[in-house]
Amino acid sequence: GITKDDVGREGFLAKVWQWKEQSGDSIGNQMRALGDSVDWSRDRFTMDEGLARAVQTVFKRMFDDGLIYRAERLVNWSPELRTAISDIEVKYEEVEGELVSLRYGSLDDNEPHVIVATTRVETMLGDTAVAVHPDDDRYKHLIGTTIYHPITGTQIPVIADDYVDPEFGSGAVKITPAHDPNDFEMGLRHNLPMPNIMDERARITNTGTEFDGMDRFEARVKVRERLAEEGRIVAEKRPYLHSVGHSERSGEAIEPRLSMQWWVKVETLAKAAGDAVRNGDTVIHPASLEPRWFGWVDNMHDWCISRQLWWGHRIPIWYGPDGEVVCLGPNEAPPEGWTQDPDVLDTWFSSGLWPFATMGWPERTADLDTFYPTSVLVTGYDILFFWVARMMMFGVYVAEDDALATRTDGSPKPGPKVPFRDLFLHGLIRDQFGKKMSKSRGNGIDPLDWVSAYGADALRFTLARGAQPGSDLSIGESHAAASRNFVTKLFNATKFALMNGATADPSAVPNLDRASLTDADRWILGRLDEVLLEVDTALDRYEFGKACEALFHFTWDEVCDWYLELAKVQFNSGDEALAESTRSVLGSVLESLLRLLHPVMPFVTESLWQALTGGESVVIASWPQSSGVATDAVAAQRIADTQRLVTEIRRFRSDQGLKDKQKVAARLIGLDTAGLTEQQSAIASLAQLTPPGDDFGATASVEVRLSGTTVTVEVDTSGTVDLEAERRRLEKDLAAAEKELATTTAKLGNEAFLAKAPDAVVEKIRGRKDLAADEVTRLKARLEAMGTK
Known part of the structure; x- marks a missing residue:
């Protein structure tokens, strides 16, 4: 309820310093909660x-x-704050106003006159000229003469300037040098008077008219009313949508105003x-x-x-x-x-x-x-x-x-x-709908809320993963939740390694005897080297998003989804030497991965790295280096073939109506030719397959094309699938697919639709038709393979 003038300059500054101490602590606490790795002894403030x-x-x-000099120039003026403000504090918004066309000069059509249009009729009180284009034949006879000002009653010059667009409106504009940036520049070029008609609160002043003392918006109404009474308003357009600068701090429309200021x-x-x-x-x-x-x-x-x-x-x-x-x-x-x-x-x-x-x-x-x-x-x-x-x-x-x-x-x-x-x-951080975060929209995010809900590591990873140079980032809670899941995945992977006796020496990766390792081990070590190079290259280019994306997919898609599953098979092989080498590889890969992720996810990686290595702190550990060992292309190809084979078997199982964890007897033909004999146990484990018994009878089969050959997979689903229930499910799916095929075919056969629909819509429907056709073919083949009822 008090103003700064009530407390005086010294009292006001004391209160601001008091507020700075409070807000400064809040910022510091947020930075600490986010894990900012800074030298806190170097905390500085621009007013110290x-x-x-x-x-x-x-x-x-x-x-x-x-x-540095002092001069009277045009500035962005905030009537609420009573100060000049910087360009960055001016936000332009589309507002509904009015466009008033009014007549200067004589009301007699046979006497000199011009029509000008303005969205701010009150500023005409500061007009010192009317401008036209020098080549505009309509006004050449007026250039160099004076014309009657309808409010002040004075004569103001008609000037010629190339800035004026003869094609816009009437081709004539009023010039108010003290309250419009373009008019100011024109005023300088033509040495025009520049009367300032508004005080620091944007009230009309020094015009010698009945409008002195009025607020600018009140004056706008009153000036328009007087012009209307005198028959000088030729046309009015309202609402008229136009862009107006507003003060970001106080919200009111800024006023371009001639003011004595200091300049660089x-x-x-x-x-x-x-x-x-x-x-x-x-x-x-x-x-x-x-x-x-x-x-x-x-x-x-x-x-x-x-x-x-x-x-x-x-x-x-x-x-x-x-x-x-x-x-x-x-x-x-x-x-x-x-x-x-x-x-x-x-x-x-x-x-x-x-x-x-x-x-x-x-x-x-x-x-x-x-x-x-x-x-x-x-x-x-x-x-x-x-x-x-x-x-x-x-x-x-x-x-x-x-x-x-x-x-x-x-x-x-x-x-x-x-x-x-x-x-x-x-770029800027925007909400999940792409809107800029602002207090007025209420869509801002307190980082500590997300730290509390998802963890600082998840928030940091969300931001870093989206940090593409120069590009804005739209985020919502779903992104933070996904990052939290990633943190959990990393935690569980390390927990699995520790439960199986894995530890790590940060210098162990280059020293591993790769000749004695399995294909899976050599593959994951090779991929680690490749990812390290990818991350280093991205970080060198400040492409933090690319670095995080590479680490995310390596961790989730390759280490967790594949290598951990392959490691389980090796741990359960009964071969202690194999289990020991697996511990070394798994521990080494995770240790390097934790160091790579540490700058982005410092809290969880610190905890896991200490548990895995027994070291003092990952903060002082060296950055991972390439092993220097050439990638084993043969091992990498075998694992790629294993992944493709397992993936296709899983899809085949789904087509047969088998549940994810349901074991089924199977025979794999051609593994030796494909060079995957060493992977047979892993394939069986990952695809939930059991060896074929003496009474094995294949009920279905599929061929899987790999890099150099084809492997045939035969399964015996007798006794494992309710054939009648599966038939009903397939028939229901077939009916839906046939309906979709008919609908899309009809649309694409409709010439009127094709003539009107955008290309993107037509392409989308073609894609739906192709997908439906493939589904019909697949389902019919599956039903045919099941035989008749």
Whole structure:
């Protein structure tokens, strides 16, 4: 119930510092819960003493170099906050307004007049010209003359400017230089007066009309009413949908407003920032975002750095009693009786110094020797211009400073003079429907809620798996739940290994005697090497999503779904030597996998790695290295054939109506030719097959084509399947398939439908027809194989 003015500047700042302590703790607690692996002793805040010193130092240097100046320019003004705001704080929304066409000049059609259209009739109180295109024959006779302003009663000039589109509307536009960015530029080109007709609260002022003192929206109504009374409204269109900038913080429509502000002259700084990427000193990942970078830095306008707020770094400019102006650096005291500029700096000014200010600059420090320039900046593409470009500009500006260009021992620092060598840009996190998360939509996610429900490892893996360079990520609870299942899968795999006596020495993989191992062992070790290379390559390119995807499928699809099942057969073989080598391989593979997954899933991998190895911590373990052993292509092919054979037998069993765990007698013909004799026990175990007895009689068979030959599988389902029940099920499925085939055939035979339907719809129906035809063929063959009733 109180305003900041009620408590005063000092009291207000005290309250903000109090809030910072609370919110800062919350952020730190979230980071810890998420397992952020950072050096907590280096916690910094953009308003702390060290960074304040850096801000003052840079400001003074730029001021002395003529790069910072004060001028009256057009800014985004927030009437609610009563300050200029940055472009990033302006969000454009489609709103329903009105488009009013009104008449300037005489009401007599035979006298000079023009029609203009506007969505903001109140701004006509600040009009200082009407503009037309120089080649527009309709208005050439008016160019250089003046025309009557219907509210102020003054004469304003008619000017010619190429900016005006003669094809849009009437081809004439009103010019309000103090309240429209395009009009401001035109005003500069034509040296027009720029009266500011709104105060800091967006109330009409200084017009000398009855509208002074009105809020801008009230004035909009009243001005329109007066124009209507005078017969000057030619047309009105409402509702008229158009884009309007709104303040992200306070929600109201921003007002372009002429205001005295502090500015940075960016031309040389922006060029240097662009050249740093062009020259390859800094590399953007993904490269597809380079055009966005150049689009901004190559067309950058001078940067408004002052804000009419109390919280922030105070502008270090002091004014004397006789109009003197001085910029003070750190530790410089102002003369007695002088007053400091009341404005504070845009937050991006101080944030832009982050790479080197956090290392102790402007002092020469050991941290700057070691950590500057930084290797990589990871951030969202949405602040590529607002933060990254500022850091680059400041970094190249102060690059020749002794504290950055040389080491503490005075030797020159090698390499390019940039704040970071690699720039990785990730996308935004959106909800499961692709909507941007926001407070107004209520679709934001508190990470601690998902940590509580699914675990920090699951949340981290969800985010990392979706982190494709430059691409947005849509996530919902189902994604976190799937990641939790993956964590559980990894946990159970390691638990299985431990229960079977597996342990691991991190250096064991390269030392395994592969000649004595089974095909399954050699295959999984070869796949580990291949996945390691795939992960390393992806991480080197900052393709975290690809790295996680490779680890997910290797863990779930190959280690858990296949190798663990093959390992069970080897453990149960009764051969202790085989069991021991299996323990070594399984332990080694899981140990390497836990190290590979640790950066993404630190908590569960730490626990499992310690249990598996007895080591101190996976954090200090070395990154896995390739074994250096060539992949055993023969073993890999045999396991691929085994997987295909088992998969086809499982599908064949399903077609025969057998339950998943139901054992069935079978005969496999051609295993020796396929080179799969060693895999016979595994195939039988994984496919739930038993050896054929003396009374074996094949009731069904299938041929499975493998890499070099064909294996025939014969099964005896007599006594294992209720043939009558299975026949009824198949007949029901056949009827449904025949109905689908008839429906899709009829649609595709309908010329009227084909003429109107989109190609994608037609292709989808063709696919359904082909699928139905295959199903009919399969079901009929199955019923025929079962014989007549």
